[in-house]
Amino acid sequence: MENQPKLNSSKEVIAFLAERFPQCFSAEGEARPLKIGIFQDLVERVQGEMNLSKTQLRSALRLYTSSWRYLYGIKAGAIRVDLDGNACGVLDEQHVEHARKQLEEAKARVQAQREQQQAKKREAEGEEGAAPRRPRKPAPRKAAEGEQARKPRPKTPRSESPRADAAPRQPRAKPVTDTSTLQPGQNIKVKAGKNAMDATILEVSKDGVRVQLASGMAMIVRAEHLQF
Structure with missing residues (x-):
């Protein structure tokens, strides 16, 4: 037994259990509800195999029973099974409702993560396509206390460009001599x-x-x- 390979992840442990107990566990597709207390049965049946520890078995069971495909199998009228696939009682309504809530919460978390990723992607694309910002003009300096604000100089009209609406000058009157x-x-x-x-x-x-x-x-x- 010392030369047996060691399973390093919970997924590898689940794959081993699906091969070891095919009437109870499945590596893909819909999963059947497990017997209550099946962890103790696993410890007794696979003790020493594949160098599995209780911690590994507990982690693998937690991952297996929280997966979406397992939660989909927890429905009214479903039958629990032991390691050999034998029926071990019908699911309680309380367990069915609990599994339904777990599935809804898991879907909500995935949807929230997906929306967050899409928002970050849109933000990144917007920053890449955005035009460079123009530098802001400095605000006019405020007059210090006690300092008189400078008045703008009045603009003097240019003599060479008279206004279009200016009245024409009247010719100077000349005295009559004859x-x-x-x-x-x-x-x-x-x-x-x-x-x-x-x-x-x-x-x-x-x-x-x-x-x-x-x-x-x-x-x-x-x-x-x-x-x-």
């Missing part, structure tokens, strides 16, 4: 102090020029008070 050039109906300005009033020429005579103001008032004005 009344012979004036004609009735001509628009003219009448100087009154510093102001000049719009008027229309009605008649040109030797005594002066008779005009009508915009207000409708008619009057005779000398040439020195007239402007073009």
Whole structure:
């Protein structure tokens, strides 16, 4: 017996038990419910074989009975079996419900791990395809306490580029020096102090020029008070 190979993992122990007790254990497919207390039967039957210890047998049984295929076999009406495949009683409803909850929890853990892996994958793909971030501009410096904030200088308009909506400059009025050039109906300005009033020429005579103001008032004005 000293020359027997040693089984190093629980999977190897399960494969050995499926070969040693094919009516009880299975290496693949649906597993049959085991007899309660089958661990003690295993210790008595395989003691000394393959250098198996109690710790190895207990770990292998724990892995076997927590697998999905074993939990699927724990259902209402199923029969427990011993090492030789003999029937050892029907499963209790309590054991069936416990196995159902174990299976749901195992599936939930697997689903959570799968979603976490997918999230990490999407995050990694997003980082690889993301454009490099532009460096942020430094924030404007705040004025220290007691320090006056600088006011922006007003922009002076350029003389060479006048605004499009600016009103055109009016030509400077010229004084009338020769009344012979004036004609009735001509628009003219009448100087009154510093102001000049719009008027229309009605008649040109030797005594002066008779005009009508915009207000409708008619009057005779000398040439020195007239402007073009």
